Every structure is written in C-alpha cells, then in structure tokens.
Amino acid sequence: MDWVTPLSPGGDRSYNLCLVLVDRYSKTPILLPFHKDNTYMETAIMIWNKVIIHTGVFQNIISDRDTKFTSALWTNLHNLFGTKLSFSTAYHLQTDCLAERMIQT
Template identity: 50%
Template sequence: MYWVPGLVPGGKENFNSCLIIADRFRKSVRCLPFHKEDTAMDTTLLFWNNITSKRGVPKIIISDREPKFTSEFWTNLYDMLVTKPSFSTAYHPRQMV
C-alpha cells in the first residue's frame, strides 16, 4: 500500500492524492482517489469500504512508513477488525521472511 500525494486535483470531488494497493495473490492493483487533507480515519474507511468489504481481510499489509498509516490508520483498522495489533521494529529484515 502506497500513498501518492500532490496530484493535480481532478474529478467531481477534486481528489489530489491516490492510495495504491497491490494485491500479490490476485495480481491486481487498485488505485483509490482521496484528498491529501483526509484524516487517518477517512483513509481507514476508504480501505475498509473498497478492499476489506469486497475482498476480505488481508493476512499481511505492507505499507510505506507514511505517518498517516503508521499510527492512527492501523489503530483504527485494527479496531474495526476487532484485532489486537502487533508491531515490529522499524527495520528488521528477518521479520519479512
């Protein structure tokens, strides 16, 4: 999951950012438009409504270390999934195996 900010505003709602979600299992990519000013909860709801509700809960989510995703986003998402989060260290190559 990657966040692309600073796009030229477009569409009816003048979206200026994009959330790119790659699904390795299905070999597909989803590009979800949203506003750069959206909160972490808005992003969580976007993910929930467009990914989790249609494809199920992913087992692994790999994301860039955007502050919007590293704290509030995960807390909100885990609350919605009724799951207790488990966080790894910032850089630990053995945990990616």
C-alpha cells in the first residue's frame, strides 16, 4: 500500500492523491482517489467501502510509514480485524515492491 503524489491539478474539487493497493497473490491493483485533506477516518472509510466490503478483511498489509497508516485509529482498526500490519523500511524497495512497481508503470 502506497500513495501516488502529486497528481496533476485539475481544479479545487479534483483528486490530488491516489492510494495504490496491490493484492500480493493475484497482483491485482486497486487504485483509490483521495484529496490531500482527507482525514484518517475518511481514508479508513473509503478503504472499507471500496475494498474490504468486496474482497474481505486483509490478512497482512505492508505499507510505508505514512502518518495515515501509523495513526492510533489505523492501528486499532487492524487490531479489531486481526490484520497484521507491517511497515516497509525507508529506501528499501524490495519490501513494498508491488505497490512501488505499480506506481512506476
């Protein structure tokens, strides 16, 4: 899981971030548009409504150390659902390589 930033400006109401999630087994990408002003709760609700409802709860998530993913809210959600949350090491592309590779292409 990683962010694509910044997206080209398109006006006040346009999205300027994209969250990239990649299923490790099927290599299927999931792209979710966001505004940079979205809160942690709005991010969690969007992932719930657009991804988890359709695919089920994640068993394991690898993400970078963005504050939206290290917040107490996010950590509590993972504890509630039993999801293992792992953080990639800075500048170690092999850890979060699926999302990074998706962003580059």
